[in-house]
Amino acid sequence: MTPNKPRGPYAKGAERREQIIQTATDVFATDGFEGTALKRVAELVGVKEATLFHYFSGKQELLTAVLAERDRRGLADTPAKEAGLALMAPIAARNRTQPGLTTLYAVASATASNPGHDSHGYFQERFASVVRSLEDDIRERQAAGGVRSDVSATDLARLVVAVSDGLQLQWLYDKDVDMAAGLATFIDVLLKPPA
Template sequence: MSAGYPKGRRRRAEIVEAASAKFASVGYRNASMVQIAADCGVSRMGLAHHFPTKEALLAAVLEERDRVNGELFFTGFDATADGLDYFSRLARLVEHNATVPELVSLYAVLSVEAADPAHPAHTYFVDRYTHIRRDIRDALEELHARGLVRPGTSIAGAESDLIALIDGLQVQWLLDPTSVDMGARFRQRLSEMLLVEVP
């Protein structure tokens, strides 16, 4: 596979980058392989060599974005062992998102489009939310066990609310970046729930 050689790897990365930008702006369904090939200056045959189908390209885009976010924010985390550390990573991710509107748009567009069970990323997004809810629940339970959750705060089901808050703030922020400070709102919410400041 030429993808193993530097030139092939670089070309592959350029295609993933172009596809990511296209999916973020027009969605997966509306994106054309011909246009993506043109955007990164490869032939349709060259594109097919790396990604025989649009589904394969979508999978590569999501895998790459998860890899980057994982390396930047979630290497070695364990929400069951240190809930505060987990929320600190999550809060920094929300703050970082305000610097990468295209990436925020990518997830916002795809997650809604993928509600259709026939969408190739449907299972990916269902699983993604299941995992994030579990991590947030683990973190809240760990903090609760240490007596760090504010009295009167119900943590049952709060994992859905916190991820909803992040997603919903993104909708307002994408429409008008001056309308809301996503990182500040998320930290404010955490400070209302916890007795300890999130670093």
């Protein structure tokens, strides 16, 4: 028995909720989140489709939980513990292998830009924190001479995030777009200090 773990009905609900998030993340990665994806999640979890939503305030909360789980797995898979420039190309390479989750991120991040949207706060905080951690990494690299210093770390961090999101959108329309290579070019060539 694991100590300090909640027991009883609440624990069961939390476990079931977690099981749904894990299953949905796996299913969405390959099958996308539209069409029969939720039916498939329900089958795998062993509940009726409507029952999925007993554990979430609505479909949007489930989708956001899946995106948060995608971020968690992404960080857990990476060798370094910190976020930073070195993670951008590997994350893009992973996103290419998970077209359903990549599409979900693109669609959800655009539609949730409406401040009244349930997931608005999630994406607002995510953008802020991704920019912040890239900014810290870039500032250190600028001090060490590895990244150009004629543009502020904040502005460069915003450009890196923009390149990542923007190449991803192009890739959704043209699978010949190489997101990881584009990010690598941006970081290794355009961000280098001018000779």
